[in-house]
Amino acid sequence: MSNAVFLLLVALMARSAAAPGGRASQPAKRLLLISFDGFRWDYDRDVDTPHMDRMALDGVKAKYITPPMLTMTSPSHFTTITGRWVEDHEVVHNMMFNAKTNQKVPHKETLKRSEWWDNGVLPLWITAQNQGLKTASFYYPGGGATYGGRAVDRAVVEEAGRPDDNETEWRQNIDTVLSWFSEEDFHLVTLYYGEPDNVGHARGPDHEDRKAIIRQIDRTLGYLRDAIARRGLDGHLNVIVTSDHGMTTVKKRPLVDEIVLNKYLNLLKLASFEILDYGGFGILTPRPGMEAEVVAALAKAPNLTVYTKDDMPESFRLARSRRLPPVVVVADLGFNLNSRFIVYVNKGDHGFHNGEMDMKMIFRAFGPDFKKNFVSEPFDSVHIYPLMCHLLGIRGEPNNGSLEQTADMLVTAHGGAGGRGTSSPSPVTVTLVFIFISVLTL
Template identity: 35%
Template sequence: MGRNPQIFVKTFLYAILIIFQLAVCEHTPKLLLISFDGFRWDYLSKTDTPNFDRITNNGVRAKWIKDSFTSLTFPNHYTIATGLYEESHGIVANIFYDPVFNETFQIGNETTVLDGKFWGGEPIWVTNQLQGGRTGVYYWPGSEAEIKGVRPNIYEKYIKQEVSMALWRNRTDTVIEWLTDPENVVDLALLYFKEPDHTGHIYGPESPEVVQMIQQCDNITGYILDQIEEHGLSNLLNIIITSDHGMTGMNRSRFITLDDHIDTHQTKHLINYIVGTSVWPKSGENITEELYKNLSSIDPEHVQVWMKKDIPPEYHYANNRRIAPILMSANEGWGIKENWNDTHYLLGRHGFNNSKMDMHPFFVATGPVFKKGFISEPFENVNIYSLMCHILGINPAPNNGSLDAVKQLLADEYIPDEEYKYTQLQFTIAKWAGICFGAIIVIVLLIYVIKELKMNSQMRKEVSGFSNSNLTYSERDENREPLLSTDFP
């Protein structure tokens, strides 16, 4: 073993572990989920998108997908992550009041955003990690909070930044590093871009500025695909690119003002997000009835008003304490102002009824599990969670979606039938057999090393005992000078 077997052993063990980890990772399914915020279903037809075309030609595209009511950013990103409707996971708007906590959740309030008590359900990164996977998240609503005692293995804290290709490339490079790091590789990565939502709000969805931003989204998609190929991930990595909602145009003349019709002093909380309003009346049944009557008569042609119990069941938006006793929802293209001083005017808005086409986002995907050149009929975004779990080979938490609703996207060999289940079982058995075999090799090596170290230790003790003798004399001459132990070879 040499004079210092520990160095050899450590190096050898480290090499074995790295080789073994790489061997396991090479056969572990990987998934990259990307969101372009506010990317409407028909944006791909507004301009040339050669890089999105690379995905659809080699993968799948849905005609459109149906987002969840309400069509807002935080609720729908969290629906994608959990497979739950908003009433089920509890993020019922970007801003909402919780009567039990007596607190208002707000996307711009770091204290509430980081507080796990607001986030219900089980997002995909928690599901993945509870079943032995590793996750990296570069911005996603909910990823900074501790949910079920878990945060992503790696995550970036959201920072508002100017839009630039340089920053987007840096973000992409970081995610690619997560997916290829031999020591801490992740099998699930989530990546978020705030465009074209921001540009759509400012200039409107039909503006040339939105077209330019669609082109930039296509450019970064090309960069992502190039980096995946360059790092040898093409045959291992599955990619899903989607969005949270669409966008529609607004007009200054299509607004109603609440101050003109109700006494806001009768409300405990009035949360207005322009396309809808949550009304929490002060205590008293008469007050609630009076407010409902007054609000219902404002403009029934352009604003719908419901008591909580009367919200249509197809919206899946009634069975949660955070949904207000009275809910107002503006028709597409209309808005609600709290008073005449309200200046929240933008040329583009979302959050309207999720049955409207302008609210629907896009969906494309590619990778080993997906068909090639396939166009799917529409499906709901609650089904994406089950699809992701299937790709990763993990068991989904209880959710409102179904793998059956999206299995048409899968290549034949990945469709969940008895043969597929048998193949997955074989893979699982082979994987664990390899792990056990590797563990046995390491244990045998450690036993050998321990024996070697004990033998070396015993030899040192013998030599040490011999060298500690005071004097050593020659048998032939007792008067001879003593020999020091160091004189011996």
């Protein structure tokens, strides 16, 4: 065989083998990630949700998924978008804080504070942009920050005090993000809604108002499906709908049963910093030399468990955090932590152990790459990241997730964790290989 024939065959084989995975040979897929804050895994069970039911038939439904410790908005959302445990990405609370200066910044005021979010772990927006894709964030926590000086291509940041439950505005937000896909060629967009978290806090997870907001979410998802079809995005847009944590009823017991930590230890004397009046999770920095005394005192308080970083369960994935104070307090399900006196008025809350079923969250997905009418076994939310990398066809940053955890929900074969997908050889490739071998044997 001549060198010319040999080179021609090699070129044809390479071209054929590369075609299935090449961006130029196929229309690029798009991905929309939607998060409904505080949507507990079972919230659709006591409400008529025809659009979510239809979505499950047309796509994938996980039985439930488990958020990271902490079961709070900012830490959980950042785990989803980075694929890293909280101890790695260091967004360890909803509040931005500095334990040395006693600075405390409320959640919505942190959304543009890059010094809180940018800790060396890249979120998916920046990773995708580094590989040539266009990305956007609409209200998603972390989307308004910069990472190593790089901003998300387009970010709309939620303003403090803005109502979260305006259904007309919800639909307008859907129209906006879908126009970014259909008219401006965006590849990844993340969209956040602040409900049903607000209703769950104010009214409790069993209240009729919570059920009403679930019906509103269902109508919104029906509007989303119709809008996708109107824009001709059905064959190109994958959609993941998820949450960040669940919600539980706060036990309104007589005052003697409430947890007021100052009854068990003198916070002014023994602690130099604390965030305690914040649901089921609290953090403290003891004064120098007083850690053992603080832990011993807290161990006498009812309805809670106290941990130091040295004895924290490995499953928490928190112990390696440099930012987290040395003492962590987790209340029993439904009990809120109070520091010096009772200030808590919520009827529902989160921040409790992520093993509790009330803290579990939803996962739904549909689109060209997802199977239909498929029920997935439960998995940890950290595994959403490599799934999203696969759907976008990009290489993920180092992460704690695994594509193996979600592979069964995909229509086609998959690659390794967080990497590009792989395809089986095409019939043309197989034929060329056969011809090539036959020629070599002549």
